[in-house]
Amino acid sequence: MAAHHSALIHTMVLISAADREMTDLELKTIGDTVRGLPVFRDFDPATLPDIASECVGMLQGEDGLDAVLDHVAADLPTKLHETAYALACEVAASNGSVSQEVLRLLEILRHHLNVDRLLAAAIERGVRARYAHL
Template sequence: MTTDLPSFSPGDALVAVMVATSASDETMRTSELVAIQRMVDHLPVFSDYDDSRIRAVSQTVMSLFEEEDGLDALFGLIRDALPERLYETAYAMACDVGAADGRLYAGEIALLAEIRHEFNISRLHAAAIELSAQVRHRTL
């Protein structure tokens, strides 16, 4: 599969980061899927995005998760498509998906650390993004 990978648009890359975050703990919760759809529907970065692409991007992510070096291939696709100025945006979206159900699971924590590393996000910026996601998803 990794030899015949599709190319991603910047919007696809952002969706892939969110789907990967949701799938990273082996359970894609409804709250996470709703968070992804809500962001695609409302964030300005997706204003020209064809949301019918979500399914194909999700299938690519899930297929890559089944491969031995699939995560590396996924990050390669994402880096090829995503402008560096959107790396922190992608991380913020990943944090929002992870926080959508009220807690972070081990797989999500590990993937977020990998995203920080792959996108070279400073620890200070990452902490600010993580805290903002946490406070946005608090409940009464």
């Protein structure tokens, strides 16, 4: 497993766990992402549960949020920072509504990954358009 795979998965799990409830829709979004995106082409999906559990364990530790964010920043190449932010937004939007905790964590993640505010707004708008319904 490549470090960038772990960092991307940890980013998605982090957002899913932000409101203390990882829903089936969020978990399905993470699974679909891992099985469908080119960045995960050489990833073994069978390792997904272990990587997700590792992230949850890190979050439960002392300074858990900082530990996960530091891991993501250390193991994610700069050119995948926008991808990580986009994946986080996808997971956040998968439930149909986004809590204040998730919005705050997205802001923290954006700052931690140095994703430009205007670029982040464009990513967020694109995700909103993808999840829009009547």
